[in-house]
Amino acid sequence: MTLLAARDLGVAYDTRQVLGPLDLSLEAGRVLGVVGPNGAGKSTLLRALAGLVPCAGHCTLLDAPLARHDDRARARAIGYLPQMPQVAWPLTVRELVALGRLPHGDGRTPADRSAIDAAIDALGLGPIAARNVLTLSGGERMRAHLARLAAGSHRVLLVDEPTVSLDPGYQLEVLGYLRRLARDGAAALLVLHDLPLAARYCDELLVLEAGRIVRRGAPAATLDDALLASVFGVRGIRAPLDGMTGLVGISSLPGTEGHPA
Amino acid sequence: MNRAPGTVAGVQAGLLLVALVASLTVGAADIPLRALLAALGSGGDADVLLILREIRLPRALLAIAIGAGLGLSGAALQALLRNPLAEPGVVGISATGALGAVLAFYSGFSARFALALPLGGLFGALAGTLLILRLTRGSGASLALILAGVILTTFASAGTSLVLSLAPNPYAAYEIIFWLMGSLADRSLDHVLLAVPFIGAGVWLLLHAARDLEALALGEDTARSLGVSVARLRVQVVVGTALAVGPGVAVAGFIGFVGLLVPHALRPFVGSRPQRLLPQCALGGAVLTLLADLGCRLMPTTGELKLGIVTALLGAPYFLYLLTRERALHA
Amino acid sequence: MRAAVLLLALASVFTATPLAAAPARVASINLCTDALLFELADPAQIASVTHLSREPALSVHAARAQTVAINRGRAEELIALNPDLVLAGAGSNAPTITLLRRFGYEVAPIATAATLPEVIAIVHEVGALLGQQSRAATLAAALAALAAPLPPTAPGALIVQPGGYVPGPDTLGPTLLELAGLRDLAPTFGLARGGFASVEALVLRQPAVIVRGTRSMGRALADDFLAHPALAAAHRARGGLRTVAVNDAAWACGSSALRDAVLALRAAVQAP
Structure with a gap:
């Protein structure tokens, strides 16, 4: 089921077209990954879908035009987690997670409390729920932000680079959790910079370059060597993974810096 | 670390009551406590009752209202700008309010239309708030904020001096001291009626912004994604601050640092969350201003000390401490 | 004398x-x-x-x-x-x-x-x-010819200028009061050398007569002192603090205008 669809989506600053026009749709239960070099417009795409930048084109949320939904309805349906999320003043983990319930109301109803508790449990934050978020490690803080996102009971999740500066173990944990949320019925759009991780955890990939989609499809087919070379300037290392041959690493192209030979 | 907000509020309310009573017993004329109490009952000295009702009570009421407005707007600005150094005095809003009030007063406009005085302060403060937001757009960083505040304060103070020098009345030039250093001396019930309704409206607006301000903890983008209209929130805080600060400056002059000291003093006890901090800061601002005004009258100086001097003596060293601590964090 | x-x-x-x-x-x-x-x-x-x-x-x-x-x-x-x-x-x-x-x-x-x-x-x-x-x-x-002994029943008075300022003996203020038949109360307010009076003190000690100036050159906060509601309320309650206006310029200097000021003040005080 298509939860969020965009047609001819475009973002322009002054006269410069930064993104699009492009089409995409987010399906329930599926994780869509967005990869591309720096400046490709990945974060802009996310912010446009979240309604944070003015954009041209036609967007549909849950079968109704996006503009028809008021701010609160949109906020209930779409959850957004920016890159490197900050916390401006000391909050406990529980208070941070509770902020995720803002689109739904006060945060004090039984429904709110159970959503908050569920999110805290799901991310293993129970033991540190009363601690100041600013004193936590990077991984714990990211889990707290994810719990905030999860507590919002959103149908659509827009997450920008959730694995930046996380330990490898946490990176896998975070992506695994997001995929679980999608399997439970949400549609997730993840901006990722780590290609092997994107290939492993996403059901479909969009490759963005200079604001346009240059390839889309299943990870194995999308991230073939031709694309890796032309868009990223690297070569893929493949190995058997989860019963298929998957991208497990990248290497520099022969004749370029960093080549092991 | 976080005490129950009810306890903190209770302690502050108790302090407020004590300060209020003390404020009524201290004044330019040495009236013994016995006489004050007698005046409140029947058969007391009518003159003493008059002094209480017409001079000391308005002064205390103004201190409470102005202090609440300053404390609350300081906390609200710190949440909106996500910067602990923000407060009406530091960012120049009080200074522009003073300029607006001075223009309304010395032009003779407020002699014909009494409300022109608080309205002058209101519009002056509004202009200052809008300018600060414009000057720090995209960067709530401390350097930009303090610089913008210095620019605004310098310009507004110079403008105030200019207006006072151009005023036809020869006393005007000396009144710069009142406008730049603030005083509640000899304020009457007329001043209370001019300022308190506006301040009350501002306090109401700011208290109702607390819930949306919570979302700003995660930054503007995330707040907007949570359904908070940051643009509308900004307007609410701007107008609320102008109402809570401007008319107060118009009747009492520039009183700085209350909005800085109070939130910082209360955060260790009630936390940083706006919904809890803002109401406590309103109360705390009232207590601090009332106590400072008491200090003005109790100091062994020949004349009464100016209120803004007392708050500056408390606030400037603390401001310096905050600056050095922030530098140390970013060093 | x-x-x-x-x-x-x-x-x-x-x-x-x-x-x-x-x-x-x-x-x-x-x-x-x-x-x-x-x-x-x-x-x-x-x-x-x-x-x-x-x-x-x-x-x-x-x-x-x-x-x-x-x-x-x-x-x-x-x-x-x-x-x-x-x-x-x-x-x-x-x-x-x-x-x-x-x-x-x-x-x-x-x-x-x-x-x-x-x-x-x-x-x-x-x-x-x-x-x-x-x-x-x-x-x-x-x-x-203006000089006259001050009768013991002379009403008490205070010259109050904008801002509550009471001129001291280095001006002709005390002389003006004495010649007009008023007892200068500045010493009882602790202002024998001049200085600023407080509204509270005026309400408590209520001089019979307050002598103020007549000039008005635009608005200043200093004017608020004599306009304080407490003074009017005290006057209504007890009848003291009767305000009489005399041209400041007339007694600022020792000239014939001083005589006019004294006579004007005498007349104002004796008027009902």
Whole structure:
């Protein structure tokens, strides 16, 4: 089921077209990954879908035009987690997670409390729920932000680079959790910079370059060597993974810096 | 670390009551406590009752209202700008309010239309708030904020001096001291009626912004994604601050640092969350201003000390401490 | 008191040094000597007065000053005028006096009067300098006639200026009150040397009469003091703090205007 669809989506600053026009749709239960070099417009795409930048084109949320939904309805349906999320003043983990319930109301109803508790449990934050978020490690803080996102009971999740500066173990944990949320019925759009991780955890990939989609499809087919070379300037290392041959690493192209030979 | 907000509020309310009573017993004329109490009952000295009702009570009421407005707007600005150094005095809003009030007063406009005085302060403060937001757009960083505040304060103070020098009345030039250093001396019930309704409206607006301000903890983008209209929130805080600060400056002059000291003093006890901090800061601002005004009258100086001097003596060293601590964090 | 005044007046007549001949053109660089110049000199003798004399709020001769050349008390202006005599304030114009004397001009520094005898002595002194002794004697006599003993039933009064300022004994304020038959209450307010009164003290000690000025040159916060509602309320309740307005400019200097001020104040106080 298509939860969020965009047609001819475009973002322009002054006269410069930064993104699009492009089409995409987010399906329930599926994780869509967005990869591309720096400046490709990945974060802009996310912010446009979240309604944070003015954009041209036609967007549909849950079968109704996006503009028809008021701010609160949109906020209930779409959850957004920016890159490197900050916390401006000391909050406990529980208070941070509770902020995720803002689109739904006060945060004090039984429904709110159970959503908050569920999110805290799901991310293993129970033991540190009363601690100041600013004193936590990077991984714990990211889990707290994810719990905030999860507590919002959103149908659509827009997450920008959730694995930046996380330990490898946490990176896998975070992506695994997001995929679980999608399997439970949400549609997730993840901006990722780590290609092997994107290939492993996403059901479909969009490759963005200079604001346009240059390839889309299943990870194995999308991230073939031709694309890796032309868009990223690297070569893929493949190995058997989860019963298929998957991208497990990248290497520099022969004749370029960093080549092991 | 976080005490129950009810306890903190209770302690502050108790302090407020004590300060209020003390404020009524201290004044330019040495009236013994016995006489004050007698005046409140029947058969007391009518003159003493008059002094209480017409001079000391308005002064205390103004201190409470102005202090609440300053404390609350300081906390609200710190949440909106996500910067602990923000407060009406530091960012120049009080200074522009003073300029607006001075223009309304010395032009003779407020002699014909009494409300022109608080309205002058209101519009002056509004202009200052809008300018600060414009000057720090995209960067709530401390350097930009303090610089913008210095620019605004310098310009507004110079403008105030200019207006006072151009005023036809020869006393005007000396009144710069009142406008730049603030005083509640000899304020009457007329001043209370001019300022308190506006301040009350501002306090109401700011208290109702607390819930949306919570979302700003995660930054503007995330707040907007949570359904908070940051643009509308900004307007609410701007107008609320102008109402809570401007008319107060118009009747009492520039009183700085209350909005800085109070939130910082209360955060260790009630936390940083706006919904809890803002109401406590309103109360705390009232207590601090009332106590400072008491200090003005109790100091062994020949004349009464100016209120803004007392708050500056408390606030400037603390401001310096905050600056050095922030530098140390970013060093 | 009257005898002492007369004696002092006579003494100063004989101690003032008369000039060889009456000066043809006299300039004044002090507000109070301006007033004396207007009142004692022949119109032809007046070469220049200060610009302050044109302010109605500061000078009772404001209208007349419009027809006379004005100066701002600076040496170059006076050199251009080339007067025979310059009247200056002893305390306020010291540097200018030194400069003018260096250029060879005749400068007479006149002290500021703070009591009636001093006023009369200065009137005689200036009269002698101007060669107008008879006019000076007439003015001095009129002023001396004001002196009267203060009756024990004299109502208490306080001169209150904007901002609550009570002028001290270095001005003619206390003299004005005494001559008008009012008891100066400044000492009981702890303001024997002048200073600022408080609204509270005024409400508690309620002088029968408050003497205020009449000038109004635009708005200032200082005006709020006497407009404080507590004073009006106290007056309504007990009848004290009756406010009487007297032109400040009239008693700022010791001249014939002082006499007008005293008489006006007496009349106002006796009026129902």
